[in-house]
Every structure is written in structure tokens, then in C-alpha cells.
Amino acid sequence: MRKVKTALVGCGKVGHLHAAALAALPESEFVAVCGRTPEKANAFAEKYRVAAFTDVREMLAKSEAEAVCICTPHPQHAASTIAAAEAGAHVLVEKPLASSLADCDAMLAAARANQTIIGTVCQRRFYPPSQRIRRAIDDGKIGQPVLGTAVMFGWRDEAYYRSDPWRGSWEREGGGVLVNQSPHLLDLLIWYLGEIDEVFGYWANLNHPYIEVEDTAVAVVRFKSGALGNIVMSNSQNPAVNARVSVHGANGASIGVQTDGGAMFVAGVTENIEAPFNDIWTIRGEEKFLPQWKEEDARLFSSMKPMEHFHRLQIQDFLQAIIEKRAPAVTGEDGRRTVELFTAIYRATREGKAVKFPLRAE
16 A cells, blocks of 8 residues: 655644544554644654654655645644645645635645645544435435534633633634634535525624634525525533534435534543434434434444544545545535635624625635
């Protein structure tokens, strides 16, 4: 098997999930890491026995890495991605692809100009209950999807926002719950329902006075297929409740996944998370499978470190895409669609009217 020389940019909490995968996968030869400060980069590199750098272009030139994982704060994604693409490297970017459409477009343009691949991390697509929904839609078991909901009732306390200097800031994080915690749910909603035609929404900060950004957002979506959707994303419920996506079909059947339950996962902080499961499944003749699926999924989650495992699955798919010269399971264009959706909610609040798609960068 051909190995792809891999590298990592960003030595923070989520970087360790990527590093563990890059060090373990048979498709990967993990060679280098880049961080802002020499001390942090050196300590990270020593742990994984790779070379340390503080400049992306220098890292790529000296390490000859073919693929790079970007794990920096959101507003910094574009600069590292463009530098990597211009060096001829393929790039897998942590969610969201960026915090602005302008950055997304610049990243995708750099990849096209240099004939490199960009992917976006959405590892919840790889959850078994999430994939059951996709298969059921593809197999026509619910007819045309006509209604979708994405709901997250989560919680982030002051300690969370103080844990990194970039959190809770428009300039350094790019937004709040929409930019940071919501992309996984928004990605699933688009993956299931398709291209968007129009969005109206509001955002607000309900009970986090110590941050600049929103902790809650709601929206109504009309898809190009004619389907309708509803989005409720919030970090204002203490304790956290759950996060879920549901899809309802033209034949009356409903299917859904609870992706997160109780306290939401925080990279580098949370060790144990509740197993995702299909929380609703009314396809005629298949309702009886729910208890069996839930038991199987819980057994799988308890048998390993789930966040490492599902990051590893997506990173493996990305490396195989490079080797096989194909698109990855989650593309850069998929990542842009999520950014386009949360950007539309911000604009709808500002303008007080529905926002038509496609959106152009401001």
C-alpha cells in the first residue's frame, strides 16, 4: 500500500485527535507538525515523533508532506489551506471550513488552481445511525424528503469560553454556536435534504454576557426540492439536553438520529460521550429494529474512543481519496454549503428578511 506523507497544522486540543489518526493509519506516514510557538510545536512533535515547524510553507518544503490536516481556530483556516494548496498539498480542514464565505472561496480557488483536494471534517456522517438515514433516503424508503429539523440544546459554561483565548470572539472565532457547535448538524441536514433555496432566521445571546457572539440561533429553510426545514441551535440549556436531526418523507415515514446526548463533546476535555442512536424510525416494517440498532451502536461506542475512531475513519477516507484520485466523502464544497447556511442566518437577522441562495461573499 502506498503511504501518503502527512502533516498537521495546529497543536491544540482537536489536533491530538488528528495526530493520533495520522500516526496510526496504514495509509499515513506522519512526518511533521506546525504550531505558532516553538515550545508548543516541539512538545507536540516530540509526543508523535515528527518534525516541528512554526511556518507552514517551510514545513511543506522541508517535510515534502502530500496531505495536511488544518486544526487551527476558524479564522486561520484560510491562510494555512492556501499555503498548503500552493505547495501542492491536499488539505483536510476541521469544521467549519472557514468562518466566512470569502475565506471558503479563496481556499477552494487555491485548490482548483493547484489541482489539489480539499475536504472538511464532518465525522458524524460516519456514525452508523447517520448512515442508516442516508441509505434509507437513497433506497426511497421515505419517498421524497419533505421536512427536516436540526435541533441542539447544548451548554457551554464560562470556563469553556476562557479555556482558549480565541473563544467567544467575532474576530478570533468568527461567530458563536452557529460557527463552532452547529456545523455537524447543519452538514447532516443539507446532506439529507439537499440544496437550499432560501433562509430566514434570528440569532441572539441569551445567557452568556461574557462573550461577544451568539449562544442561540433559529431559522426556517426552504430547500430547492420544495422541502422545508427548521433549525434551532443553542448553547443556553444547563444542563445540556441533546442534539438531533430528523427527516420526514412524502410517504409519511419519519427517521432521525440523536448525534449527541447530555453534555456535548469538547475535544481534549471530554472523555466519554453518549452513543448516537436512531431516535425515531417509522418506516413500515422496520420500527422493530430500533432497540437492536441502539444496542449495537452503544456496544460499538463503548468498545473504543469514539471521537478518535470516527476522525480516523474520515481521515482514512481522505487519504484513500488522494491515493485513488477521487473526491473525499466530505468535500470542500460540502464545507462551503454549511458556511453558506450559517452566513445566511447572520444576514437574515441583520437585514430582517429572507436570504436567497446562492450567497456571494461580502
